[in-house]
Amino acid sequence: MKCIQCQSERLVHNAKAVDYIDFGVKRPLKLELDSNPDAWVFKGTTAGELNATVCADCGFVMFSMAKHDAERLYSIQREANG
Numbered sequence: 001m002k003c004i005q006c007q008s009e010r011l012v013h014n015a016k017a018v019d020y021i022d023f024g025v026k027r028p029l030k031l032e033l034d035s036n037p038d039a040w041v042f043k044g045t046t047a048g049e050l051n052a053t054v055c056a057d058c059g060f061v062m063f064s065m066a067k068h069d070a071e072r073l074y075s076i077q078r079e080a081n082g
């Protein structure tokens, strides 16, 4: 794998994107999709945690998620679009 910006192979893998909430508690950043976005409560949210790969030469950050989470998000989208 290479940096898509500078082609370097000096990459940091599996860095976690996190957010700090009250009292220093951290939680992973996620991407999510709702199967029923117009619902008041039960939106059918599916989410996947972000993993980051960082280039040590230029600092470019590339995000990815587990393949099974990406597949679940794709299924939600496909159902929503018929």
Ligand SMILES: [Zn+2]
Residues within 6 Å of the ligand: 003, 004, 005, 006, 007, 008, 055, 056, 057, 058, 059, 060
């Ligand atoms: Zn780079």
